[in-house]
Amino acid sequence: MVLKRVDHPSSLMTNFLRRCGSSAVLDGGLATELERHGADLNDPLWSAKCLLSSPHLIRRVHLDYLEAGANIIISSSYQATLQGFEAKGISRKEGEALLEKSVKIACEARDIYKERASKGVWDVSATRDHEQAPIWVAASVGSYGAYLSDGSEYSGMYGDGVSLDSLKDFHRRRVEVLAASGADLIAFETIPNKLEAKAYTELLEEEGVEIPAWFSFSCKDGANVASGDPIEECAAIADSCEQVIGVGINCTAPRFVHQLIQSIQKATNKAILIYPNSGETYDANTKEWVKSSGVSDVDFVSYVKKWREAGASLVGGCCRTTPNTIRAISKALSNN
Ligand SMILES: C[S+](C)CC[C@H](N)C(=O)O
Ligand SMILES: N[C@@H](CCS)C(=O)O
Numbered sequence: 475m476v477l478k479r480v481d482h483p484s485s486l487m488t489n490f491l492r493r494c495g496s497s498a499v500l501d502g503g504l505a506t507e508l509e510r511h512g513a514d515l516n517d518p519l520w521s522a523k524c525l526l527s528s529p530h531l532i533r534r535v536h537l538d539y540l541e542a543g544a545n546i547i548i549s550s551s552y553q554a555t556l557q558g559f560e561a562k563g564i565s566r567k568e569g570e571a572l573l574e575k576s577v578k579i580a581c582e583a584r585d586i587y588k589e590r591a592s593k594g595v596w597d598v599s600a601t602r603d604h605e606q607a608p609i610w611v612a613a614s615v616g617s618y619g620a621y622l623s624d625g626s627e628y629s630g631m632y633g634d635g636v637s638l639d640s641l642k643d644f645h646r647r648r649v650e651v652l653a654a655s656g657a658d659l660i661a662f663e664t665i666p667n668k669l670e671a672k673a674y675t676e677l678l679e680e681e682g683v684e685i686p687a688w689f690s691f692s693c694k695d696g697a698n699v700a701s702g703d704p705i706e707e708c709a710a711i712a713d714s715c716e717q718v719i720g721v722g723i724n725c726t727a728p729r730f731v732h733q734l735i736q737s738i739q740k741a742t743n744k745a746i747l748i749y750p751n752s753g754e755t756y757d758a759n760t761k762e763w764v765k766s767s768g769v770s771d772v773d774f775v776s777y778v779k780k781w782r783e784a785g786a787s788l789v790g791g792c793c794r795t796t797p798n799t800i801r802a803i804s805k806a807l808s809n810n
């Protein structure tokens with residue numbers, strides 16, 4: 475009898491990091507980079523609008539991040555929800571195809587990158603210590619607050635009508651489709667409260683999702699996620715789920731990150747991932763970013779080595795970071 479060897483989810487991350495040279499580079503802001511290239515995201519679907527209007531641009535931005543040294547690229551499904559598509563008159567079936575398309579575009583970018591790298595079109599050694607390092611495609615699942623399109627992924631206040639069960643119902647089919655899309659893992663991003671983290675752990679278990687996942691929280695300060703729930707408690711929920719291979723922070727001001735890493739470490743030994751935004755604040759009414767007063771976070775690349783020493787092993791950027799940010803992070807991590 476031949477026994478199928480099934481890797482424990484945590485060993486997938488350990489092996490991935492080893493092959494990347496102990497730490498990995500994540501990509502940078504996808505939506506804001508699409509905007510920088512002229513996409514208009516002033517729409518309830520935000521970046522998912524580009525799945526309909528400009529898939530070629532999504533592929534190009536993925537490629538730019540790979541060329542900058544990213545080991546993981548995150549698909550354009552952050553705000554792609556079946557409910558959001560339905561509100562636009564897009565059928566459930568077409569919506570599911572769009573979710574699959576977001577992963578397909580990222581996989582295509584990876585194939586193009588590999589082909590160009592193998593032909594020497596790009597000097598891979600300029601951005602990668604380990605030329606044979608793997609590249610993962612992460613399927614993004616933005617929070618319920620992202621779908622609401624009112625910026626509530628930065629408040630975590632979903633109201634009394636939203637329960638554990640309603641969150642599970644909201645996300646269930648999307649998670650199922652993305653889990654079977656060919657992605658290497660699911661990136662649950664910008665999670666603003668404990669309730670949604672709990673909903674994701676239950677969904678992963680109930681649906682028997684076979685690919686691993688990471689949980690990444692949006693935080694309001696150095697100790698708490700956006701809703702005010704302690705990050706330590708949120709990380710403990712992630713820690714309780716075997717399928718989760720990384721826990722971290724995204725779309726959060728860089729100035730809070732160091733303390734957040736220390737708090738996460740108290741709750742879990744899973745890999746810690748960090749991809750902050752530029753430190754600016756998002757105005758959901760105008761869908762624009764405004765400078766935060768009295769703080770300067772812009773050049774967070776200078777903190778990256780300290781975050782690595784503090785225990786983060788995957789670092790990248792979120793909104794308003796660019797391929798240049800990722801190139802600089804890649805350089806900072808490769809000098810370890
Ligand atoms: C991470 S936020 C900048 C995404 C956009 C937001 N959900 C909106 O629709 O306004
Ligand atoms: N992966 C998403 C996160 C938005 S907070 C993006 O970069 O657009």
Ligand SMILES: [Zn+2]
Pocket residue numbers: 503724725751792793
């Ligand atoms: Zn972001």
